[in-house]
Amino acid sequence: MNIDRLAAILKQAAKQEIMPRFRRLDEGMIHTKTSAFDLVTEADTNAERLITAAILEHAPDTLVIGEEAVAANPALLTSNLEDRITIYVDPVDGTANFAGGLPLFAVMAAVVQNGEPVAGIIYDPMGDDFLMAEKGCGTWQVFPDGRRVRMKFADPVSLAEMGGAASTTYFPPEQRQVILGNLGKVRMLAGYRCAGHEYRFAAGGSLHFLAYGKLMPWDHVAGALMMRECGAHVARFDGSVYRPGDTDGGLLVAPDKDSWNELRREVFTV
Template identity: 30%
Template sequence: MLPCLDDLIPLVQAIAREELLPRFNHAERRVKADGSIVTEADFAVQRRLAEALRQRYPELELLGEEMDPARQRELLGRLEQGLWCLDPLDGTSNFAAGFPFFCISLALLQGPEPVLGLVYDPLRDECFTAQRGRGAWLNGRVLRCRTADLPLSACLAAVDFKRLDPGRAAALACRPPYRSLRYLGSGALEWCWLAADRFQVYLHGRQKLWDYAAGALILTEAGGWATTLEGEPIFAPGLPPRSVVAAGDSRLHGQWWAALAAEPHSGPE
């Protein structure tokens, strides 16, 4: 039997309020070996959630972003038994700079794919959740992508140019196939905003497992559609990063993917 989302939600909310909000815009940052930023808030949330989940669900291990890669690889061998996948603070650069867009992302992986997803934005008190085959919710209300018949040229897009191949990034910047552009800096929360129709198409060149595990489930359970740039399914239970091409429905995804495939680029993202 799966853990109950109604039990997980208040746990994640309480830890976010106690560990993230008091540190927001006051956190000392340091740079990790891969060039990304980490703060004490990342480690505090991971410690708190790891301990709380261990007490409630001792049979389930936790893979966290702020964990040794060798340990992460070891844990990925236990997917059949169930494995929590945690990004304790997605949007750390935003958090450290005082930019109000960050979240906690938690997924339960079981077998080949995520079966539960929870993304919590403590500043807006918005909790996005999903259970495989059961649907997606925002603060307990059913979440469904609206499938208005918008052409790609009328859509609002979220695009992470930083992690795209330079040729593709330049082509998109010079000849955008969408109406307007936003990029907000928290992959997990961007998946959820796409599910909530706050923009209609999404592109990211490189996300790690903890960036997309919960958000991809929330989007697909809300009726959205996503693949990699190569047209492969998003979820792959491993540490290598994955590209993301996503939209609010399959029709729009097809238009978006075709537009990207037609643009020149200099190699894999």
């Protein structure tokens, strides 16, 4: 599917199903999945339904794997990605922010062909702009008026000067304690409860690292591709290449391999 057509579908879902519900959710429209930090709303389910139907209308042979569809049918997560085109969809990334009325959420999609990520989109409904990447073509911010700006990851700095974002929620408790202590070695730590916006922020050169303990493809396939396309070093904690089928092993993003190795050795000692 053409990336611009896919972007238009995400924008349509946001306009039709997400934004009309922002700060208008009644109590019965918000539900807990696995914890108080893992929520789903009517905006998530309705937007995913619209996105899936629109993709299949234009590309009926595509396998669409959405976050809420997997919640209902976990077997989808182990689908064979070879010899086909798969599109991962996160209808509302940052649902807890959305449900709490915080304007920091995104709509994301990643296109995988024969098991390899080839395109990614992160749409910000509040700013009405896109972060977009195609393999080998760089990462771009696309504004409502059509203006495009190429993104570049931050240049390397010393560990003591680094600022980044890390989601430590899904590390085992003993590892989380060590990592949180080690993060005192960097200058600044942030956590936005929205991987989409963390990837957007990093793509603009405003963060020196990103770290995640849990990998769901709708959260990270698009963002990892974007980070590579804007010059970052991206790998799982064991140094291996992150692939769409990976759901564990963590993910660490840094300006270059030397910075990655230093962060892995000094901070993320998992």
